[in-house]
Amino acid sequence: xxxxxxxxxxxxxxxxxxxxxxxxxxxxxxxxxxxxxxxxxxxxxxxxxxxxxxxxxxxxxxxxxxxxxxxxxxxxxxxxxxxxxxxxxxxxxxxxxxxxxxxxxxxxxxxxxxxxxxxxxxxxxxxxxxxxxxxxxxxxxxxxxxxxxxxxxxxxxxxxxxxxxxxxxxxxxxxxxxxx
Numbered sequence: 001x002x003x004x005x006x007x008x009x010x011x012x013x014x015x016x017x018x019x020x021x022x023x024x025x026x027x028x029x030x031x032x033x034x035x036x037x038x039x040x041x042x043x044x045x046x047x048x049x050x051x052x053x054x055x056x057x058x059x060x061x062x063x064x065x066x067x068x069x070x071x072x073x074x075x076x077x078x079x080x081x082x083x084x085x086x087x088x089x090x091x092x093x094x095x096x097x098x099x100x101x102x103x104x105x106x107x108x109x110x111x112x113x114x115x116x117x118x119x120x121x122x123x124x125x126x127x128x129x130x131x132x133x134x135x136x137x138x139x140x141x142x143x144x145x146x147x148x149x150x151x152x153x154x155x156x157x158x159x160x161x162x163x164x165x166x167x168x169x170x171x172x173x174x175x176x177x178x179x180x
Contacts, residue, residue, distance in 0.1 A: 009099060009100065009103035010103070011103055011104060011105075011106070012101035013103075013113055014101075015135040016098050016113050017100060018100060018101070018104055020104060023058075024058065024060075024061050025058070025060045025061065025105060025106050025108070025167050026060070026061050026062075026063055026105050026106050026107075026167075027061070027062055027063070027105060027107040027108070027109050027132065027163050028042075028062050028063035028064055028101075028105055028107060028108070028109055029042070029063075029064055029065070029066075029108060029109050029110065029111070029120055030063075030065045030066055030098055030101045030102050030105075030120065030123070031065075031066045031098070031119065031120050031123070031130050032066050032067050032069055033064065033066050033067065033068050033069060033070055033073075033076070033090070034070055035062060035067045035071060035072070036112060036113055037069045037070075037111065037112050037120075038111045038112050038113050039064055039070070039076055039111065040065070040072060040075070040076060040079075041111045041154065041156055041159060042062060042064060042086075042111040042159065043064075043079045043080050043083060043086055043110075044061075044079075044088035044156035044159075045062070045156045045157075045159035045160040045163060046062045046083045046085045046160075047078075047079070047083050047085075047086075048156050048159075048160035049062070049160050049163060049164070050083055050084050050085045051086045052157075052160065059085055059164075060085070060106075060163050060164065060167055061085055061086075061087065062085055062086045062087070062109070062163070062168070063086075063087050063089065063105065063155050064076075064080065064086065064087070064088050064089070064103070065088075065089040065091070065093065065101040066089075066090070066091070066092075066093060067090065067091065067093070068090045068157070069094045071127065072143060073090075074117045076088065079089065082097040088149040089101070089136055098123075100125045102123060102124065103127065105124075105127075105129055106129070106130075106161075106166070106171075107129055107130050107131070107132060107149070107166045107169070108120065108121070108123075108124030108125075108127075108129040108130070108131050108132070109131075109132045109133075109159075109163070110124075110132065110134075110137065110139060110160060111134075112133075112137065113153075114132075115140070116117075118139075121139060121142065121143065122142075123134070124178070125142075125143065125147070125178045125179065126179070127178075128175035128176075128178045128179045129147075129175075129178055130146075130147040130148065130149065130166065130175070130177075131143045131147060131148055131178070132148075132149045132150075132151060132159070132162045132163060132166055133148065133149075133150060133151075134150065134151055134152065134153040135150045135151070135152060135153065136153040137153070138155065143178070144152060144177040144178070144180060145177075146173055146174055146177035147174045147175075147177040147178040148175075149162045149165055149166050149169065150162065
């Protein structure tokens with residue numbers, strides 16, 4: 001995937017181009033947002049972060065970027081707009097924009113209902129991003145343990161805790177494991 005989207009790119013420069021804070025810890029997902037991707041769970045985890053992680057100097061920020069192709073689009077937009085730790089960029093993204101949004105992340109989140117494979121997982125790994133995925137998924141079969149943070153399927157609090165844990169991931173070791 002790296003050749004198609006121009007990955008990797010400089011994280012700081014990507015954030016400047018997107019108008020995001022350069023010093024934040026950013027997690028999220030990039031790509032078409034469909035029902036099977038369980039974005040509602042990610043927004044709920046963002047709400048948990050807002051409520052429970054207020055003691056953190058700067059809680060992680062969640063970015064959800066891509067076109068909305070889901071029956072619950074209106075609800076996702078409403079809830080994301082009401083959650084300070086979530087930013088929704090509901091646009092059709094061209095390849096260059098995809099690369100920019102991916103490069104601006106520290107960690108990729110795969111909140112999907114149990115899945116067999118994921119293009120988003122492969123794209124995130126190509127960019128050297130560690131992955132947050134459910135224990136019940138098949139992520140453990142393709143993501144090296146040093147680059148995988150797991151949560152309990154369907155549990156927003158567990159996902160919020162995994163996001164908080166991801167801030168302590170060894171950056172260089174996790175990136176090297178992801179790219180391997």
